[in-house]
Amino acid sequence: MVKTMEWQGQSLLLLDQTKLPAEIVTIICEDYRRVGEAIKRLEVRGAPAIGAAAAFAMTLGWQEIIVKYTGAGSETLLIEFKKIKDFLLSTRPTAVNLAWAVNKMYMQVVSLTKEQRSLQDIGTALENLACKIYQDDIAINRQIGVHGAALLPQQASILTHCNAGTLATCGWGTALGVVRQAFEDGRLAMVYADETRPLLQGARLTAWELTEDNIPVTLITDNMAAWVMQTQHLDAVIVGADRIAANGDTANKIGTYGVALAAKHHHIPFYIAAPVSTFDFTLENGNQIPIEERAADEVRLLQGVVTAPRQVKVFNPAFDVTPAEFITGIITEYGVVSAPYTENIKKLQQKLQEED
Missing domain, CATH: 1.20.120.420 (translation initiation factor eif-2b, domain 1)
Structure with a gap:
């Protein structure tokens, strides 16, 4: 790695x-x-x-x-x-x-x-x-990977969005930590990686690090995700997180919300993989999560090449929020947190306070 x-x-x-x-x-x-x-x-x-x-x-x-x-x-x-x-x-x-x-x-x-x-x-x-x-x-x-891989069937096909791997962490990864563990356990068939516009973290980073480690990966554009769910027999969607509210609403790279909606429609489990440090217990729900908006040229240009009129207005939020109702489980180092999220996240918070 x-x-x-x-x-x-x-x-x-x-x-x-x-x-x-x-x-x-x-x-x-x-x-x-x-x-x-x-x-x-x-x-x-x-x-x-x-x-x-x-x-x-x-x-x-x-x-x-x-x-x-x-x-x-x-x-x-x-x-x-x-x-x-x-x-x-x-x-x-x-x-x-x-x-x-x-x-x-x-x-x-x-x-x-x-x-x-x-x-x-x-x-x-x-x-x-x-x-x-x-x-x-x-x-x-590593612990997240073990807990997450245990949720998967043999020869699992997984879709992921953005990059939540070695490159997004200090090593091993969160969502891709689950992937790595499943691969080590011999139960991974394929990872489908959304390219993740506008900065292509899925294409440039996820596809690259999985290829480097000889983990089977297929790159798709973001607008192919729903069709892949319908035609490729996916077993799970697993993504990372940048902030998780006390009710389970989760902020992740822009595009995640749409993937969650499609997964819900196709009855595919949608998992968040994140350490407990990603929980923000002070926020009641996802509406309170600050969403960074980035420069317009990240959308107008692609790798420095102009792909849109230079004067066109751009809306470029870096993240979106997936409501807890679309999340099957949140995979942490302490195990998998599931619904009812407000109650079970409160239990997790109390456990952490006891350890302190």
């Missing part, structure tokens, strides 16, 4: 996903600003990967401010560190893992500052926490 990122102590290496599959290019991020730009530009993408990258960015930010503000008091350092947190939060509003990671890093500094720990000790603790977030994501994805 390809590596999405690699921590080097004073820099973060990121695989530039905007260049795939034509080129394999590594970006060297030596400060938190460059990581933030990478998140904005989709050079690193996928909710779990964004969260881990942002955690390493917070580490780089702390390394910078303790040099820049040598001799400053803890109050000044915390103010500056919060500015870094707020900058990273602004880079992409929908993926909740980003907020989860940077808030976790910020509260670590607040806690250790109260304990009057040295600046170097705090920096080491931050680095260790970021590395733990990274390593934990890989282990969590």
Whole structure:
């Protein structure tokens, strides 16, 4: 499997996903600003990967401010560190893992500052926490894969949308983690990958990483999904998530909602695969999930080639929200959450609070 990122102590290496599959290019991020730009530009993408990258960015930010503000008091350092947190939060509003990671890093500094720990000790603790977030994501994805593969029949055919694989995480993947596990178990016949307009994450990334690992994949355009459901005997649709509300409504890459509607009509199970860090327990329903709207030229152009009138108006939401009623189950590292979602997600939240 390809590596999405690699921590080097004073820099973060990121695989530039905007260049795939034509080129394999590594970006060297030596400060938190460059990581933030990478998140904005989709050079690193996928909710779990964004969260881990942002955690390493917070580490780089702390390394910078303790040099820049040598001799400053803890109050000044915390103010500056919060500015870094707020900058990273602004880079992409929908993926909740980003907020989860940077808030976790910020509260670590607040806690250790109260304990009057040295600046170097705090920096080491931050680095260790970021590395733990990274390593934990890989282990969590493995667990998601096991729980998800158990839902599938022998010789399963699966449809997926966007990219929720190694490239969207720290390794293994969420939706594609289920695919990988099913492949390892010898129970996977085919993965149908939606191309995922306008930025082609399915075509450029999902098809590429599955091909690289010799996992059977067939690429389709987005508007073929319903027909594939009717003609190709699909056993399941499995996608990732960027934010899940307390009632089970789920935000994912634009186009997911339409896929869920078609799956419902064809009586095909529709699963979300995501770590519990993707749940936003503060949101009552999907109407409260912020939806990022991106630049118009992502739709007017395709890989730099003009495909529409330059003056045409464009609506370009990056995500949509699938209502819980269309979701068969949410596959997490704790198992599969199913309806009634409000009740069962509340139980999951209570379990997490007990563990804390």
